Amino acid sequence: MAPQNSYHIAKLLSSRLCHDLVTPIGAINTGLELFQENMANLSKDSREIMDLIRHSAEAAAARLSFFRMAFGTSGDQVSFGEARALIETYFARSKISLHWETPFLEDLMLKKWGRLLLNATLWLSECAPKGGEIHFIIPDETSLFLSLHLVTNSIVLHQGTLEALEGKALLTELTPRTVPCYLIHSLVEELKGKLEIRQSGLPTELLLEIKGKEEAHSY
Structure with missing residues (x-):
């Protein structure tokens, strides 16, 4: 396979991978936002755990958005x-x-x-x-x-x-x-x-x- 074709395929694969992962991670963030509405009823330990999960989900979403543009087909524009x-x-x-x-x-x-x-x-x-x-x-x-x-x-x-x-x-x-x-x-x-x-x-x-x-x- 020619190097240029390999590069194009790699960009498409990166785009597909990031696209498919962004949706479920976004759903996690949405679910956590709903949980936040009832945070007052949670114990201190539970709130800390929820914050940790939320920060991790936000970081994962940020990384995927970054990688999608850095390595995928959309990044040229x-x-x-x-x-x-x-x-x-x-x-x-x-x-x-x-x-x-x-x-x-x-x-x-x-x-x-x-x-x-x-x-x-x-x-x-x-x-x-x-x-x-x-x-x-x-x-x-x-x-x-x-x-x-x-x-x-x-x-x-x-x-x-x-x-x-x-x-x-x-x-x-x-x-x-x-x-x-x-x-x-x-x-x-x-x-x-x-x-x-x-x-x-x-x-x-x-x-x-x-x-x-x-x-x-x-x-």
Whole structure:
């Protein structure tokens, strides 16, 4: 099977998986909302258990929505505003704080760039298991430039991720952890762009930059 066909099938499978799981998880959230109406009659321990279940269900729904756009067929057409909302919901209860540079064009949609933003954020967050800050500079109508700057107490570069980002990893060597990095590389290639990753003089800062060609500036 040709690599491009395999990629398309993988996107369809991701979309199907996320779509089929979102509905039952959404039903769990709805059921918990109904339970909340009678929370006053529950014991303290029962309320804590219900809160734990509710938070877990909300986190699962946020992850599925994020993954559906990051890996599925819908992600090519996601606007920066939609991508930002998905990212903020995904990391709402995490140790990662998000900082968006202004101006930020909520409605701007550049084909494949929203998916790039989602996957780049996911990778950088995994480089900071103890938490940290991610600072974003998003493309606008005049400049195809995406920058994510991670500041953390400790950077962890997992085995194979840099090779996948640079397109040096064999398909047979990819793992669940490195395949999003390979997807970033593939998207940058499709956009005829340039990916640069560098660690600053401080070992606690990591920068990912993607520059696109103006002829790839499609809405």
